[in-house]
Amino acid sequence: MIFSLTTRWNAGRHETGEAMLDEILALGFDHVELGYDLRSHLVPGVLSRIKTGTIKVDSVHAYCPLPPVVPVPHPEPFTLASPDPRVRASANHHLENTLRFAAEIGARVVVTHAGNVDMSPLSPKLVELTALGQQYSEAYDKIRMKLLLTREKAVASQLPHLYAAIEKLMPLLESTRRILALEILPSWEAIPTEVEMEKLVKHFNSPWLRCWHDMGHGQIRENLGLTSHVRWVQRLRPILAGMHIHDVLPPASDHLMPPLGKIDFKLFRDAAQDDIVRVLEPSPAATAEEIVTGLQIIREAWLTQEEHKQG
Secondary structure (H helix, E strand, C coil): CCCEEEHHHCHHHCCCHHHHHHHHHCCCCCEEEECCCCCHHHHHHHHHHHHCCCCEEEEEECCCCCCCCCCCCCCCCCCCCCCCHHHHHHHHHHHHHHHHHHHHHCCCEEEECCEECCCCCCHHHHHHHHHCCCCCCHHHHHHHHHHHHHHHHHHHHCHHHHHHHHHHHHHHHHHHCCEEEEECCCCCCEECCHHHHHHHHHHHCCCCEEEEEEHHHHHHHHHCCCCCHHHHHHHHHHHEEEEEECEEECCCEEEECCCCCCCCHHHHHHHHCCCCEEEECCCCCCCHHHHHHHHHHHHHHCCCHHHHHCC
8 A cells, every 4th residue: 555745744844856855755655745835946856856766746735836926835825716716717827737747747636725615714613612622512503503504605606616617627637637636624614515525526527526535634524523524535435536644633633643643544444445645644843753653553554354364
């Protein structure tokens, strides 16, 4: 089973792509995901390592390389579902550049965030109450219901923007033969939800549009009483392109490596056996030792019964 490590972990502390990738290679990884903070001066070194066959890029997280117009690395400087047409146009333009870059380097998947509903965020208040041990209190239930109802009403005007944007991207997806994977995000304000994801992929009926599951985000959604993490991973398996893998300390501290969190990775063994991209996504603050230990724990959790018998 092949695992990648995201360059989000160490891109910020290197001045050459070679040094960045060599640090990852030293941990035993020869596959990576290029993160949304890959600055342009790191690209030549990345191309050099790819050319020699030292490293393989499985996925690229939009927008990558970091666009010059984005001063601070962030996965959502522009989004396809934004209510602002200028923002959507920028998202489309930079996502096209990311797709072409992915095709150039042989990455099969481009991961992107689609956007957020234009509403006052309420998910952070659920996190706060859950952390205080007040989940399902009267105050919690009132905020949760307001969140669900407000989002359901507000998202109706933005989902058509997402459909239209993907329609425009589809010819490039087909010509480059790259998969565009929309990531499940931790807040309920994010677009799309799991149900919306299913409908979107079914509508386009294309192998080049898929879902990207983030284990940490899914666990946070479950911790807040919004979804069932395991059930949705199983349901989305037919349209799953890959996963970001990290642990979560309840209710919402993520990008940890096990055993620092509480996710039971054994519950996701079946989905992990599929032909998907598996990317460890630790915090940049994670130590090399934590990553190596975390990978060992995940590998052990995802061994099949036959592999266990073989020792």
